Amino acid sequence: MKFDVVCLGDSKIDAFLNIKGESLYARVNRETNELCVKYGEKIPIDDSFFLLGGNACNVSVGLARLGLKSALMAEIGDDEFSQKIIRGLKKENVSEDLIRQNVDSASSFSMIVSFDKERTIFSQHVQRSHNFPFDNFTADWMYITSLGNKWESAYKRATDFAKRNNIRIGFNPGTLQIDAGQNAIMDVLEIADILFVNKEEAEKITNYKLQITNYKDGNEEIKTLLGNLQRLGPKTVVITDGKNGSYATTNDGKVYYNEAIHEEVVENTGAGDAYSTGFMGAVIMGKSIKEAIEWGAKNASSVIQHYGAQKGLLNIKEINF
Numbered sequence: 001m002k003f004d005v006v007c008l009g010d011s012k013i014d015a016f017l018n019i020k021g022e023s024l025y026a027r028v029n030r031e032t033n034e035l036c037v038k039y040g041e042k043i044p045i046d047d048s049f050f051l052l053g054g055n056a057c058n059v060s061v062g063l064a065r066l067g068l069k070s071a072l073m074a075e076i077g078d079d080e081f082s083q084k085i086i087r088g089l090k091k092e093n094v095s096e097d098l099i100r101q102n103v104d105s106a107s108s109f110s111m112i113v114s115f116d117k118e119r120t121i122f123s124q125h126v127q128r129s130h131n132f133p134f135d136n137f138t139a140d141w142m143y144i145t146s147l148g149n150k151w152e153s154a155y156k157r158a159t160d161f162a163k164r165n166n167i168r169i170g171f172n173p174g175t176l177q178i179d180a181g182q183n184a185i186m187d188v189l190e191i192a193d194i195l196f197v198n199k200e201e202a203e204k205i206t207n208y209k210l211q212i213t214n215y216k217d218g219n220e221e222i223k224t225l226l227g228n229l230q231r232l233g234p235k236t237v238v239i240t241d242g243k244n245g246s247y248a249t250t251n252d253g254k255v256y257y258n259e260a261i262h263e264e265v266v267e268n269t270g271a272g273d274a275y276s277t278g279f280m281g282a283v284i285m286g287k288s289i290k291e292a293i294e295w296g297a298k299n300a301s302s303v304i305q306h307y308g309a310q311k312g313l314l315n316i317k318e319i320n321f
Helices: 055-065 080-091 151-164 175-179 182-191 199-206 220-230 271-284 289-303
Strands: 002-008 012-019 026-029 034-037 047-053 070-073 109-115 118-124 138-144 168-171 194-198 236-240 246-249 255-258
Touching: 002 055, 002 271, 012 080, 047 055, 047 080, 055 070, 055 080, 055 138, 055 271, 138 151, 138 271, 151 168, 151 175, 151 182, 168 182, 175 182, 175 199, 194 199, 194 271, 199 220, 199 236, 220 236, 220 246, 220 255, 236 271, 236 289, 246 289, 255 289, 271 289
Parallel strands: 002 070, 002 138, 012 109, 138 168, 168 194, 194 236
Antiparallel strands: 012 047, 026 034, 109 118, 236 246, 246 255
């Protein structure tokens, strides 16, 4: 089997509970940044949705919508939610040939409480072996992203396979990987063609805390942070920072900046995955870095106008206008 991109990581079901504003039952403590609900009460909600999610799943779907031949390499259970994942991938023309389905195992699950256009995520990772098949496919690119516990062996096998077969790497480490420290992910950083992180993740990986308040093209502190990451190995480094926009740098040292596209926010889940999808898709199709950060911003701005990480993902005509 030959793919344009294989996305390695999680696939799960995202259950959304939407509460539109404060009430007698739910409120936000602005001083402590805490969502507070009445203990022991039945809390009314406005909407609920059960949608496909997981970083690798989101990106594989987004790249397929852009017309690329994508496959998801993930491990799932065999319950009714796992069947929903398979059906969703087939509908989006994402290959499920590299998925491992475990007998008598449940799906991973996230409960996302959307309150006043911000989300709080309760995330569960079912214990997996991550024994993925690296012997029956070829690909031009592999996108490596977050996995649950015991992720180290899967990352090692993926990087060894990529090096043996000259596969280019897009890398978006998850919380577990970043919390494990720079050395734990160094094997991937050293060979990554593109590294995707948000500002907080970039600071954590490099132990370099930004002190800036004025975000604009050419900011010296952003250049320092990009350079610190690039010295770890990635050829291209991308840092996103929500409403403040995004930055990218390449081996020639040039820094690119793109303002965020400000749209009405319905819910923020999947914005980072959508950005990575747009950027990766543009690079794979031979677009410039300037175009890539524009595609990333367009895709992210579309996703945040919908509930869930996938509904707003753009197709090639929509993103290339």
